[in-house]
Amino acid sequence: MIEGLWENIGQALAKEWTARMLTPAFAFWGGGLLAWAFRYGWGDLAAWWSARSALEQAALLVGGLLLVAFSAVVMEQFQDRLLWWAEGYGPRPLERLRFALARRWEKKAQQMEERWQELAEKCEGHPEKLSPQERAEYARLDALRLRLPVDPGRMMPTLLGNLLRAAEEHAWVRYGLEAGVCWPRLWFLLPKDVREEIAAARSRLNETTRWFGWGLLFVVWTVWAWWAAPVGLLIAGLAWQGMTRAALVYGDLVRAALDLYHPLLFEHLGWPKPKGPEDGRRLTEYLARGIRPPSL
Template identity: 85%
Template sequence: MVEGLWENIGQALAKEWTVRMLAPAFAFWGGGLLAWASRSGWGNLAAWWSARSVPEQAALLVGGLLALAFSAVVMEWAQEGVLRLAEGYWPFPFRGLRFALARRWEKKAQRIEERWQELAEKCEGNPEGLSPAERAEYARLDALRLRLPADPGRMMPTLLGNLLRAAEEHPWVRYGLETGVCWPRLWLLLPKEIREELAAARSRLNEATRLLAWSLLFVAWTVWAWWAAPVGLLLAGLAWRGMTRAAWVYGDLVRAAFDLYHPLLFEHLGWPKPEGPEDGRRLTEYLARGIHPRSPRTSVSPPPAGRRP
């Protein structure tokens, strides 16, 4: 267990993005030290440090660096859970709130669609028929409606959750391919440069997720300094904005990957070229359960919620 832990820490430190991963952890612990010193007095901190011998100071510095690296690795392990909470996959005590907010998004999506239809009818396909403000609203609504789940019953309680849910849903609606089943296979067939673009987009989403978690934890230093709460909440708001932007881009890239390369799944498995979503559903059934289209099979159920690439 200990050997594996140190191996993970060593691998994390060796990566190119080490600075990006460690910077939020450094800011968190540095801010905590600053908050403690602002309450206890810098003189007391300086006196305590001066009372330590050189070996003790060196040991404290090394221990602090190891604790910094360890906390960064732990946050990396926890980022998937933080992301799911940010999407709206909340535990049982908050399930009622989750579904209430999801219903609000259903109504909001309906209002967006109705307003978009109103503007579309007004311009009749020619945006010049709208005022500048209406053209801007039309473009904004059009971009958002295309990135929300097509099925209102699958809405999530947050914008982030809906952006990622729509990306999960897209291959099923268009091609009958369930993302959780087909994405690992498709990933292996994508060109290297496409995988790098997708990995970079996902990395930006993960970075913003870790920043959100560190920012919310930073509020804990309010016990020593009042300014920790507004600083932490401000950074959390910026991190949330970064998460939604990153999810927007990442979702677009996942959709584009399925749009352009999903025929490769059929080709490499020796299946005929797909002609519609039903062919994709048969392939999903085959990959998930080993049921070949020539074998007796049951109908394919809709994809389970929350399975994303």
């Protein structure tokens, strides 16, 4: 995994701080206040607040803002772990469930490939031979099958995990480059606008991951209001869809950057222009362990 490389890449401090203050931690605590009022009513809260002095009210407001900011920072620090779980990784006691779900994706991918082959043979390279429904299915399957891991044995338990796994393995399958070793080096060679686009896509993935976490946490307010559970689960569900879309865009950008710029890595290290995956594997071995082929 190359998660550590992306922490706060390309993010301006002021912009991030504003986002933390206004979304979504503020919504979480504001929703908690609404849930409390739903249970106990606004009257007691208004009476208690009006009994405070101006100085106490100011201190409470500042304390509330600090609580919102602190909780947002905690969630940001936790987002990588949350994304890791969403991909399908997890604690050892859940490994059996993880592998069972991964096997389901293996079977699903195989069924998708068989159906795609069936439609491809039917249209013979001319999609107009298919019905509108079949064309839509063919396009959907064609797009998704190219974004799943090539090796069925490397399937993850979730679609999100498979999209990110496929983006990571692209460098190895196509060019013999291990992403965890080579991508951090290549990152510094990418043009500025390319880095900004990839960083923005990663930022969107992180943002939707945080919304997913806040949505799950919102369920705790059910102790005061029955509607907190459906609202929290709705937010988490929408955020999950956003995570999947963001992972799709992020993976496409990473693959595009590798396709276009991976020769730069060979060039800047003084290696010959790559002719195939074997050259990439030798470069990976050199970067990871310092083992350089005698011919270089």
